[in-house]
Amino acid sequence: xxxxxxxxxxxxxxxxxxxxxxxxxxxxxxxxxxxxxxxxxxxxxxxxxxxxxxxxxxxxxxxxxxxxxxxxxxxxxxxxxxxxxxxxxxxxxxxx
Amino acid sequence: xxxxxxxxxxxxxxxxxxxxxxxxxxxxxxxxxxxxxxxxxxxxxxxxxxxxxxxxxxxxxxxxxxxxxxxxxxxxxxxxxxxxxxxxxxxxxxxx
DNA sequence: CAAACATATGAATAAGTGTTCATATGTAAA
DNA sequence: TTTACATATGAACACTTATTCATATGTTTG
Numbered sequence: 246x247x248x249x250x251x252x253x254x255x256x257x258x259x260x261x262x263x264x265x266x267x268x269x270x271x272x273x274x275x276x277x278x279x280x281x282x283x284x285x286x287x288x289x290x291x292x293x294x295x296x297x298x299x300x301x302x303x304x305x306x307x308x309x310x311x312x313x314x315x316x317x318x319x320x321x322x323x324x325x326x327x328x329x330x331x332x333x334x335x336x337x338x339x340x341x
Numbered sequence: 342x343x344x345x346x347x348x349x350x351x352x353x354x355x356x357x358x359x360x361x362x363x364x365x366x367x368x369x370x371x372x373x374x375x376x377x378x379x380x381x382x383x384x385x386x387x388x389x390x391x392x393x394x395x396x397x398x399x400x401x402x403x404x405x406x407x408x409x410x411x412x413x414x415x416x417x418x419x420x421x422x423x424x425x426x427x428x429x430x431x432x433x434x435x436x437x
Numbered sequence: 438c439a440a441a442c443a444t445a446t447g448a449a450t451a452a453g454t455g456t457t458c459a460t461a462t463g464t465a466a467a
Numbered sequence: 468t469t470t471a472c473a474t475a476t477g478a479a480c481a482c483t484t485a486t487t488c489a490t491a492t493g494t495t496t497g
Contacts, residue, residue, distance in 0.1 A: 252368060253361045255429050260359030264455075265352040272348060281474055294456055296475055306436045315464055315473050325432040332428055333351050336421040340402045362485075377444060390486055392445055411443050411494055 261305045262329065266290065267298050274308060275327055278320035357401045358425065362386065363394050370404060371423055374416035 261267060269288050273279060279287075285295045299319055302308040307326050310319045321327070357363060365384050369375060375383075381391045395415055398404040403422050406415045417423070 250430050250433050252364045254433055255426070256359055256361040256364045258429050258433060259355050259364075263352055263356030263359040265349045266455075268348045268352045268355075282472095291457070292474075293458080293476085297455075300475080306432075312464085317474065323432075323435070325428060325435070329425070329428045329432070330351070332421060332425045333354050334346050336402075336419075336425070337346050337350055337354060339419070339421070360485075378442095387487070388444075389446085389488080393485075396445080408494085413444065 258305060261301060261307060262333070264298070266294065267302060268330075270295065270298055270302065271307065271321070271326060271330065274319060274321050275330075278318050280313075280316035280318050282316070284319070354401060357397060357403065358429070360394075362390065363398060364426075366391065366394055366398065367403065367417070367422060367426065370415060370417050371426075374414050376409075376412035376414050378412070380415070 262271075266288070270284060273284055273287060281295055281299065282292060284290070284299075285292045288295065299308065299310075302319075303310065306322050308319050309322045310317050312318075358367075362384070366380060369380055369383060377391055377395065378388060380386070380395075381388045384391065395404065395406075398415075399406065402418050404415050405418045406413050408414075
């Protein structure tokens, strides 16, 4: 058995969380799944910028999507996302 | 009461984890507290590079240090560090 | 106090990255 | 099959950042 994880991969995963635009997208999706334009509007970002970031989130399996008519609905891939975010929050809260 | 966390701060925290040098340092410290030169040797990094990264880890309260004679011993600040690392590992392991 | 050892720091450089702009792809409606 | 809508993509630019090199700070030993 080989449970070993490449530390580089681990760093790459955290790198995804290390951008405030992506964090804000994840938080939005934590509340409700939504399409690209809705995210862009709510976060006051360009449609292009959101799309670029969603691609990165998807590649890292943090979000998934499905087509629904014209639009594409994005949603969180699993609950690791919210767990990881919570751990980060806790660390910040205790460091006050 | 205000439990709110600035999402930018959260991103900044994860940014710290998003570098393989820092992750490797944290993993070494997870096994045993150590001084700068030992880390540099074991990780095959410059003493300067290690020192620079330790400074960032310290600023973010992920590690602490104490002086012991000539050398300065670094160690993990709390167990959030290992918890956060574990969450990341789990996500990677399940995505296979 | 001087020499040796351990760590920290600052400037410079190279590599990586997020956003914007323009445009392409793909889907639904007329 | 045009037209309009929703999203994706690629190139360019500005910005951040990790490492290296040289050197400074601080501690112990002779």
